[in-house]
């Protein structure tokens with residue numbers, strides 16, 4: 314039974330109790346609705362509640378403290394089992410229930426569902442990827458720290474998340490930067506069917522903190538009062554600038570991993586034994602024994618919880634079901650930020666144009682910051698942040714440890730808290746270690762929240778080969794990003810566009826992947842075509858995202874190019890001219906959204922399409938451009954479209970093999986000539 318110290322505020326304990334009661338009844342009610350309506354088995358269409366259902370009955374003590382100790386503007390990132398945490402943070406129960414039932418009035422207009430609840434009114438979010446709550450929470454915490462606010466961020470994870478790299482990276486960053494964040498591990502012994510003893514070689518999960526030089530506190534016995542006391546200290550630490558805490562709590566999961574789980578892995582008597590020490594019953598006894606409440610008040614607490622829950626269910630059931638076509642809305646936030654250039658400017662190499670664009674936006678908007686590896690005094694190994702550190706200092710131009718999941722994941726938290734982070738993924742090849750934050754969070758949060766959560770994030774990244782850096786440092790990968798709904802992908806081919814696109818990317822409320830080709834940057838140590846060095850206006854201006862440019866008019870053939878292949882196409886076209894062939898060259902500038910109109914109009918004009926790209930051929934930009942032309946201008950074509958892209962092989966090291974595989978002016982000349990003559 315929980316013990317109440319003399320100094321504990323008795324009202325707080327009553328709030329703990331009533332919050333747990335509400336959570337428990339809510340879960341029982343949701344379970345009833347979910348199971349009743351799920352018959353017949355495998356009939357996906359049946360039932361009030363779609364999808365999987367992970368219930369948290371038994372785990373209430375891990376969350377109830379938030380109802381007392383957190384403020385509305387503190388932030389919580391929860392898990393796939395989120396209801397008790399949502400209720401404890403004060404999420405709107407009507408909208409949450411409507412979301413769980415997939416209704417238009419739901420938190421995400423029915424686009425997120427029970428694992429993806431976003432309530433911007435009370436700063437609550439959750440996610441279905443195990444361990445993915447940690448990086449955004451440190452982002453929010455960093456934002457609080459930068460703004461000198463005394464708020465805290467709380468991130469939840471289960472015992473299964475203890476062995477996720479995202480937790481390690483996030484604890485390291487949180488401790489290093491002394492961020493006001495609390496990591497809560499809800500250890501219910503099970504990660505689906507795997508017992509924690511078989512996954513984690515620790516006495517207590519909180520021992521994970523030892524390696525990160527931060528406090529780690531273990532709470533035994535699923536005790537809501539102990540948890541409250543421990544959390545109080547952790548919060549005090551966080552609010553007063555003393556950094557993060559890891560709290561791990563033993564808790565119980567009464568139901569299966571998901572509703573319908575046959576639980577074959579679980580000893581038969583486990584749940585009945587756990588229920589004998591049910592935390593709600595035990596706290597009720599404590600309240601009665603200490604004469605803090607009487608039976609009448611207990612009854613009132615029960616009744617008021619049930620009333621609220623029933624009202625939320627009826628609100629949800631009476632809310633409209635979304636139209637199927639609503640699925641197509643909320644992928645992107647609509648934005649309008651065009652600034653036309655006023656002057657011609659002066660010549661700058663591309664890397665300096667990029668950093669000039671960033672610098673202007675950082676001056677204009679205090680919310681813009683730049684993070685990544687070696688981006689500080691070094692200025693980024695590709696020079697994108699040249700000079701920024703000296704101008705804006707280490708808080709806003711922030712060197713990070715080599716923890717891409719943590720600092721790119723943090724960007725989504727920073728954005729949710731109102732910042733406009735730019736994060737540098739040094740080589741695009743390193744995407745593999747940080748795809749989850751980009752693909753599942755940064756790209757989708759706007760959509761899953763029904764358009765409420767904005768993700769104004771720029772991810773800068775170096776692409777391309779041609780200098781013998783082989784398979785793990787030479788990829789282009791436009792289409793890997795472009796394939797994911799919610800991302801924009803831009804690729805400047807010259808200095809003018811580099812600055813204007815960077816300013817657009819920062820002003821855009823959507824996540825933009827800003828890809829710069831190493832061989833175009835104008836770096837002193839890397840050869841580059843002189844044609845990349847163009848006039849750059851000194852003032853602020855934007856280059857529109859999603860709009861291609863015809864860089865050379867022509868009438869016989871259209872060459873679609875982007876980034877490095879623009880310069881190859883230009884070179885080839887000079888030779889084609891000499892052969893009497895007039896090529897029209899399109900610089901796509903944006904790979905996503907793709908400017909279909911410019912492509913289709915040019916195809917109609919020339920009747921011949923050659924798409925050229927340094928990314929892998931299969932499922933790439935060239936395939937997409939040709940598909941669009943085939944759908945919209947097939948009858949205007951005089952010959953079958955062709956493509957030159959990177960063959961489906963990893964990038965080889967030796968020069969002879971690399972040059973063989975790359976697109977080149979020669980290849981473009983030969984293929985284009987063959988198509989026309």
Ligand SMILES: Cc1ncc(C[n+]2csc(CCOP(=O)(O)OP(=O)(O)O)c2C)c(N)n1
Pocket residue numbers: 393394441442443444470471472473474475501503504505566570
């Ligand atoms: C990265 C990732 N791997 C696997 C899964 C599938 N999965 C969902 S929940 C879960 C178990 C999580 O266990 P735990 O963290 O202890 O949380 P609990 O379910 O006990 O609340 C797994 C393996 C996932 N969603 N994300």
Ligand SMILES: [Mg+2]
Pocket residue numbers: 471472473499500501502503504505
């Ligand atoms: Mg678990």
